[in-house]
Structures are given as structure tokens and as C-alpha cells.
Amino acid sequence: MTTQQPPQVRSTEPLLTEVRNFRDVGGLPTVDGRRVRHGRLFRSGHLAHATEADAAFLGTLGLHTIFDFRNAADIKLEGPDVTLPGVRHVNIPLTDPADGAEFWAMVRDGELAQLRAALGDGQAAGRMAKTYRHIISTRTADHSRVLHSIAEESVPALMHCAAGKDRAGLSIAVTLLAVGVEREAIEADYLESNDPRRRYKVRRSDRSAAGMSEEVMALLAPLFDARAEYLHAAFDTIESTWGSTETYLTEGLKLTPETRGRLRQRLLED
Numbered sequence: 001m002t003t004q005q006p007p008q009v010r011s012t013e014p015l016l017t018e019v020r021n022f023r024d025v026g027g028l029p030t031v032d033g034r035r036v037r038h039g040r041l042f043r044s045g046h047l048a049h050a051t052e053a054d055a056a057f058l059g060t061l062g063l064h065t066i067f068d069f070r071n072a073a074d075i076k077l078e079g080p081d082v083t084l085p086g087v088r089h090v091n092i093p094l095t096d097p098a099d100g101a102e103f104w105a106m107v108r109d110g111e112l113a114q115l116r117a118a119l120g121d122g123q124a125a126g127r128m129a130k131t132y133r134h135i136i137s138t139r140t141a142d143h144s145r146v147l148h149s150i151a152e153e154s155v156p157a158l159m160h161c162a163a164g165k166d167r168a169g170l171s172i173a174v175t176l177l178a179v180g181v182e183r184e185a186i187e188a189d190y191l192e193s194n195d196p197r198r199r200y201k202v203r204r205s206d207r208s209a210a211g212m213s214e215e216v217m218a219l220l221a222p223l224f225d226a227r228a229e230y231l232h233a234a235f236d237t238i239e240s241t242w243g244s245t246e247t248y249l250t251e252g253l254k255l256t257p258e259t260r261g262r263l264r265q266r267l268l269e270d
Helices: 052-059 072-078 101-109 112-119 123-138 140-152 167-178 183-194 214-224 228-242 245-252 257-267
Strands: 041-044 065-068 088-091 157-160
Touching: 041 167, 101 112, 112 123, 112 214, 123 140, 123 167, 123 214, 123 228, 140 167, 140 257, 157 167, 167 183, 167 228, 167 245, 167 257, 183 228, 228 245
Parallel strands: 041 157, 065 088, 065 157
Antiparallel strands: none
């Protein structure tokens, strides 16, 4: 399958040195003709390696809360986020897209035969789609917590995981669904994670020609791509589990009309 081509990085965005995949989701259109307000909702990869200049820029955003969706294995590997003075940091570990530290150790250290056995014949893409479905169906309490927090006070907010693509991508998508952003716009924003300047860096212990060969990179690609089919798996799970997005939002995420109204007030232009 050919990965869809995302829009190019917006020319007005800062190119942060050690924070991958940063962007403001402002400007996205809603189904009723409004737009997400700029400067209210941001997304990125982890902040563990942020330089002083990166941190200084993030400090200009007026952030209230950073939602960090990494788990303990992620934080052990990359380190904790840098501290931004006056910003609340909330860690809500979500399911790892590849089922934890042992799998990622295989990705980093496994030889070609091992990678073929674990990732070949569509297994890698299937694993990713399965995880997206799993997060949607089992982490409603976590997504509800995030949305209620945003509705009450937690904006401007930054959501991130390790790469800023899967767990943060789904959490952003759910937030945008809750305020009525068009699905096509949600998908377009999600696919921007494929831009080469945004992508999470593939880490391999064997950096030789064999360890980083074309076949190895092809086997790993589904894990590091943002693919429309993964997001579609999440949307399909909403429909198959709850029957409609509206029921998912009201019964799955426990969003009352009043809470949704506050979300729209916080995140959308007047």
C-alpha cells in the first residue's frame, strides 16, 4: 500500500532542534463552519531532549498543561520531559503501539530474520491497526479525563507521546471529534506526521549497511508511518462499538452537552 502524502510543514512553524513533530492544530475546520483557534492545542513528540532554545520557545506558548501519553518503558528509554516553569505535567500512559519494551528491543537489536518473522507479511501494519482499535475501545476513561480537563481549565495544552504520532495522534483526533472538526481535516493533520522533518528517528543498534538495509527499513516502516488505514481502524471501532460518533462521545467519553459546549468555547474561534 502506498502511504498517502501529507501536506508540507507550514512555513510559519518553528523547526525545533530536538522536539519532533511539533505543531499547532489551530485552523482546522469544523462541520458547522468554525475553526480551531490557534494557540490552544498543540501536539509533538516527547520533550525529553529539548534544547534550551526549544524549551525557551515552548515557554512562549503560555501552556497550562502538558499531557504525556508515554509509558514507563518510553520514559526509561528517552528520559523525562524537560521541566517548563509554571506548566502542569500530566502523565497518562496509553498502550504502546508495539506492545512494550521487549518488542522495541527487537526493533532496535533484531537481525533481519527476526524482523522478517515478527513484522513481515503485513504483521507490522496489522499490529498498528490493532493497537489503534484497542486504545479506542479500552481507554475511554483516559480520553474522557483529558477532555474534561481541557473543558475545565487545561488550555493552552500540548499532547505528546514518544513520536507524537500514535497515542498523541489518537488523543488529538478524539479531541477534534469532540468539537466537531471534519474527519477529512483530522486525517490530514494526522498524516502530517509523515513529513521527513517530523518523523521519529529510527534507532538501530546496528547502524551498518546490513543493519539499516533497505529491507530492514521496509519492515520497520509500518511502525514509524502515519497511515490513514490506522486512523480508519480507530474510526471504524467507534462506529462498530458505539454505533455512532455521537454515542461514543456521550456514552463512551461521558461528555454532557455542557462539557462539549465548554470544549468548543475553549478550543474554537468565536
